[in-house]
Amino acid sequence: GQQVMQIPQYQHVQEGEDFTTYCNSSTTLSNIQWYKQRPGGHPVFLIQLVKSGEVKKQKRLTFQFGEAKKNSSLHITATQTTDVGTYFCAAPLNSGGSNYKLTFGKGTLLTVNP
Amino acid sequence: KAGVTQTPRYLIKTRGQQVTLSCSPISGHRSVSWYQQTPGQGLQFLFEYFSETQRNKGNFPGRFSGRQFSNSRSEMNVSTLELGDSALYLCASSSGQHQETQYFGPGTRLLVL
Numbered sequence: 001g002q003q004v005m006q007i008p009q010y011q012h013v014q015e016g017e018d019f020t021t022y023c024n025s026s027t028t029l030s031n032i033q034w035y036k037q038r039p040g041g042h043p044v045f046l047i048q049l050v051k052s053g054e055v056k057k058q059k060r061l062t063f064q065f066g067e068a069k070k071n072s073s074l075h076i077t078a079t080q081t082t083d084v085g086t087y088f089c090a091a092p093l094n095s096g097g098s099n100y101k102l103t104f105g106k107g108t109l110l111t112v113n114p
Numbered sequence: 115k116a117g118v119t120q121t122p123r124y125l126i127k128t129r130g131q132q133v134t135l136s137c138s139p140i141s142g143h144r145s146v147s148w149y150q151q152t153p154g155q156g157l158q159f160l161f162e163y164f165s166e167t168q169r170n171k172g173n174f175p176g177r178f179s180g181r182q183f184s185n186s187r188s189e190m191n192v193s194t195l196e197l198g199d200s201a202l203y204l205c206a207s208s209s210g211q212h213q214e215t216q217y218f219g220p221g222t223r224l225l226v227l
Binding site: 041 | 204
């Protein structure tokens with residue numbers, strides 16, 4: 001079935017370094033969403049991107065949606081220990097007929113060394 | 115609005131037993147999705163229910179089943195438990211529109227001995 005590919009699977013950084021995770025799809029996406037799951041917690045919605053080339057910022061986090069609406073990235077500037085967790089992208093993909101299913105990437109686990 | 119609630123939060127079972135997990139979505143949400151999460155495996159989609167009907171299904175064996183009630187509350191059942199079923203089971207609710215974001219509950223952590 002259709003998938004959303006996310007890389008890297010793991011990323012370890014020193015506090016203060018930047019971090020980026022990428023999502024790719026072979027099909028054009030209607031939107032892409034990003035979630036964060038803290039260790040021991042559950043995924044929490046961060047943001048949704050809808051428009052081609054869209055860029056949104058949340059403090060040190062910058063989210064981009066590609067011009068072709070097939071890829072997206074999440075960039076964190078100057079990471080802090082509070083950024084630790086797994087970041088998931090997710091997009092609605094056709095699951096047959098007119099049905100769509102919100103499909104998650106495998107996530108990127110970010111660890112930060114203080 | 116109250117968030118998504120899941121009960122129980124923790125559960126220990128033995129192989130061969132069955133288990134039922136419950137999820138109450140956010141008020142007004144009509145879609146409930148279930149996921150299995152194990153270390154290193156990401157979020158494995160189990161199924162989605164919308165208005166009491168299963169709308170999407172993942173690639174899990176028939177031992178995993180679910181249902182949704184008229185008040186949108188959902189249950190999932192796992193029969194004949196196996197050691198590999200030990201995982202965090204998450205449910206997520208949404209309004210039911212395909213593009214909408216999902217709101218996750220805290221999960222039920224199941225340990226099968």
